[in-house]
Amino acid sequence: MSQTWLGIREEVHRRLRDGEWKPGDLIPSEAALSDEFNCARATVNRALQSLAEQGLLERKRKAGTRVAATPVPKAMFQIPLLRAEVEARGSTYRYLLLKKSRRKAPRNISARMKLESAANLLHIKALHFSGDTPYCLEDRWINPDVVDGLSDVDFSQTSANEFLLRNIPYTQGELSLGAREANAEHAELLDIPETSALFEMNRSTWLDGLPVTTVTLLFPPGYTLSTTL
Template sequence: MNAERQSWKEVRDRIRDQILDRTYAPGDKLPRDADIAEQFGCARTTVQRAMQDLSDTGLIERKRKGGTHVRTDPVSRATLDIPITRLEVEKSGATYGYQLIDRRKLPMPRDIAAKLEQVEPIPMLRVQALHLADHNPHIFEDRWVSLETAPEILDVDLTRYSANEWLVRNKPYTRFDLRIYAISADEKIAKMLATEPGSALLVIDRTTWIGTATITSVRSFTVPGYQLLASN
């Protein structure tokens, strides 16, 4: 595999597969990061990032001077790889499209402030956008972005590059809240998603932080029949 193309997530998954298939059993010591990097043909920093994620999810334990071991009592922790909608659509075999509906700096409403654990409302960037699959509505997202945590987004051309993709690639999070629920489409959402009012829609409501600072809060309304796949 080309070292320049191999991501830390791919390296993480390969190491995790070796643990799950008992190449490395509970309690076993893993090779040094440098040896894994040579084995996989990637940078050592890529291995270190992969190992950190495996440690964060409770599968391995790393100790200074003690090396890295597979945990004998793995800890199950919630993790979330936020999907890039463009890649999600393209992976399904459909042609991706994107429309910026609205972009403006606004004081956040009090319900958003409460969700983001803000005592007082502060100005944020509100971005509303429609993701398309084969020219048909796929996901409508209503997003609030912190201008304290992500001020660079003001310089991003959001008519061409979605806030979803930019944030995933540029603003890693340390904490998240995720809510998934169903609603009946009102007239506005039904029109946006080209469906009938009252249609059952899946809503994905997600907020991310870095430390105690909010990065973004987004409510994604999906078309009828949308399927969410989670795996580990």
């Protein structure tokens, strides 16, 4: 009898795999299981919570623990820091500021940031390189009212991506992934044909309800984001 929470998770997982407990079924209560496994209830709790996090179980007070009817897999991705990702592949990371200006946010941007009034934002475009190859095109809007020390940063040297991730915290964020066809500008900057399929990552963050920044990262063909299940 393995009384570790990992051992119990493994055994419960096996019963789910083997169909001893089927989707929709109510499984025994924590008390019953802690009795069966001859361990403390807290240990069973740890194991079942872990499985519930993965989406395999659904737990409700009083109602008990059920095997998820439709096991919607959940996958955890690490969102890359561009510099770290490039250097991890053994390439040299390089960064080039393309554009920096203060502008009123266009409508789609203020919508994305949930801005009420069309505030004056800092707009930055930059290219990230892996060796001499363009690796990622960054298009970012920053709310200067929320980000301290913004005017002190030399964005021709420090990537906005890195500065913000390292220094500016947030309390909420949204992330979405998609694909987008390259336009003429993308093609030229990323040095690829104009019809290429780009991988697109959008991220927006807020600090206590105030918009901080929103960014679109575009990656040339071949880029993938991977994880294990």
